[in-house]
Amino acid sequence: AQSVTQPDIHITVSEGASLELRCNYSYGATPYLFWYVQSPGQGLQLLLKYFSGDTLVQGIKGFEAEFKRSQSSFNLRKPSVHWSDAAEYFCAVVSSISNFGNEKLTFGTGTRLTIIP
Amino acid sequence: EAQVTQNPRYLITVTGKKLTVTCSQNMNHEYMSWYRQDPGLGLRQIYYSMNVEVTDKGDVPEGYKVSRKEKRNFPLILESPSPNQTSLYFCASSLSPPVSYNEQFFGPGTRLTVL
Numbered sequence: 001a002q003s004v005t006q007p008d009i010h011i012t013v014s015e016g017a018s019l020e021l022r023c024n025y026s027y028g029a030t031p032y033l034f035w036y037v038q039s040p041g042q043g044l045q046l047l048l049k050y051f052s053g054d055t056l057v058q059g060i061k062g063f064e065a066e067f068k069r070s071q072s073s074f075n076l077r078k079p080s081v082h083w084s085d086a087a088e089y090f091c092a093v094v095s096s097i098s099n100f101g102n103e104k105l106t107f108g109t110g111t112r113l114t115i116i117p
Numbered sequence: 118e119a120q121v122t123q124n125p126r127y128l129i130t131v132t133g134k135k136l137t138v139t140c141s142q143n144m145n146h147e148y149m150s151w152y153r154q155d156p157g158l159g160l161r162q163i164y165y166s167m168n169v170e171v172t173d174k175g176d177v178p179e180g181y182k183v184s185r186k187e188k189r190n191f192p193l194i195l196e197s198p199s200p201n202q203t204s205l206y207f208c209a210s211s212l213s214p215p216v217s218y219n220e221q222f223f224g225p226g227t228r229l230t231v232l
Contacts, residue, residue: 043207043223107159
């Protein structure tokens with residue numbers, strides 16, 4: 001079954017430093033991949049998604065992600081983090097399609113990002 | 118403002134006492150879904166609805182019921198809650214399936230504790 005793994009449970013970076021959050025997927029064909037952010041007390045918000053084409057995907061809030069088939073990875077990056085980026089980040093993959101056409105998203109376990117001044 | 122609302126936001130209840138968590142969206146979305154979020158497990162889909170009167174099970178439907186009588190509402194019903202249903206619940210909606218093409222909008226979450 002399709003799945004995603006987020007190896008880092010918790011990452012701490014200094015404000016202004018660069019960020020990379022790791023996501024590895026398990027899927028035979030070209031996956032549909034997503035990154036979501038969950039700010040404290042909030043629901044999830046879509047940052048970006050990858051279907052096909054250009055392997056470098058730009059998202060909102062200055063985030064980008066690069067799809068690397070050879071490494072089965074879809075890592076999220078930001079060149080310079082802001083204190084407001086402190087949140088939990090989830091990678092997700094479309095894992096199945098039902099007879100009714102429902103595309104099921106399988107989420108990773110999340111990476112909590114802490115920003116220090 | 119376009120949004121998904123959930124009520125209540127916090128709920129503490131006891132085993133066996135039926136409860137309903139409401140979900141409403143004002144975006145005329147066809148597709149709605151319920152997830153539960155547990156530490157170390159990410160989000161798992163409970164039920165989804167492709168449109169009015171069309172619902173189906175997700176990954177973890179046991180112990181839950183849903184209904185979709187109106188397009189805007191998708192309540193989650195726990196007929197006899199148990200402690201293992203203590204979790205953070207999210208409702209989500211999107212214009213239509215598939216979710217890969219249409220962004221899902223999430224509600225703020227309902228934190229449920231079953232004693």
